[in-house]
Amino acid sequence: MKTPGFWYRPDGPAARLLSPLGALYGLAGRLRRACTTPRRAPVPVICIGNLVAGGAGKTPVAIAVAAALKDRGRAVGFLTRGHGGAERGPLAVDLARHDTAAVGDEALLLAAHAPTWVARDRAAGAQAAAAAGAGLLILDDGFQNPHLHKDLSLVVVDGAVGFGNGRLVPAGPLREPVAEGLARADAVVVMGEDRAGIAALAAPLPVLHARLEPTAEAAALRERPVLAFAGIGRPEKFFATLRDLGALVVEAVPFPDHHPFTPNEVMRLAERAAALGATPVTTAKDAARLPEAARAMVRVLPVTVAWRDPAALDRLLDRVAPPVPESV
Incomplete structure (x- = not known):
């Protein structure tokens, strides 16, 4: 789905017209959470989620948190729904066998960093991952999913746009009211400069500040x-x-988000770039959805998460995953 422009503009006629549908959407989510008892996984679960539909930087944050946990000696696994893929799971992602049509783009990105399981039923996925040796799970998205207990929940927010017009889908970008979502969160991660006053809205929750930073090879x-x-x-x-x-x-x-690129689309983009004397460039997530034969035609911009205060993340992780003592 392409993000509607009015979601991130001051309240207008379209948002007001759709607000009754947004109210129904919010009520359905509230009832779903109220009527569901979350199941505990055999291992701790850290959820990296957000309150809006669309990208806020969840997947890069999940990868960065996994790196921090590995530094603590933890056997980390990822658990994701596999948005855009046909597999329902539980399924361990195999980069040699699976593609975006099977497991979605996010699962492939995650699997390049740690063992990854796709499961529409997150509780069943957590059981499968733990049985396969995961000592701790990072749930990429799933903050609104009530079926799996979360031991630590980080809500990621794009500091440039925050929560948009403050209305619920389809009148705005919110998956649930801000106050209700933050009440279940343990901390907020603001990605980029906080131009929307997120830190003030999140108080008294801990607020971590981070940014997406191109890797050294992007300097080219x-x-x-x-x-x-x-x-x-x-x-x-x-x-x-x-x-x-x-x-x-x-x-x-x-x-649109999660757009499945066709060979003809990529060829047209490459031809247009050549006509402009330019290099076609995309994101790592989009590159996972390019036809394999076309990937060599496109440059990927790799990014990593840079934390303003890494110690703030360490303090949060200490709650559920203290460092493993080194063996003597």
Whole structure:
């Protein structure tokens, strides 16, 4: 789905017209949570979620948290729904066998960093992952899913746009009211500059500040003409990252979130870039959805999460996953 522009503009006619549907959406979620008893997994579960539909930076944060847990000597596994994939699971992702049609783009990104399980039934997925040796699970998304108990929940928020117009889907981007969501969270992660006053809204919860930072190899794009394209929640964020890096974005092409690229689409993008004397560039998540034969035609912008205060993350992880003592 392409994110409606009015979601991130001041309240307007479309948002007001759709607000009754948003109220019903919120009521359905509230009833679902009230009528469900979460099941505990055999191992601790850390949820990386958000309150809005679309991208806020959850997957990069999940990967960064996994790296921090590995440094603590923990055997980490990822658990995800596999959005966009046909497999219902529980299924261990195999990068040699599975593609986005089977398990979705996020599962492939996660599996490059740690063992990953796809499961529509998150509680069953947690059981399967623990049986396979995961000592701790990171739930990528699933904050609104009531079936699995979370031992630690981090809500990720895009600092540039916050919670948009403050209305519920489809009148706005919210999956649930902000106050209700934050009441179940243990901490908030603000991605990028906090231009929306998220820290004040989140009080008294701990607020971690982080940003997506291109890796060293991305420096090759500086002062280079690029045709940027992305099918993520907010493609504009990717385009801004390229500009901040110093790339010359001569054309920016947005696609709907999780868009499945066809060979013809990629060829047209490559031909358009060639006509502009530019390099076609996309995100790592989009690259997972490119036809395999077309991937060599496109440059990927790799990013990592940089924490303003890594010790703040350590204090949160201490609650559920203290460092494993080194053996003598």
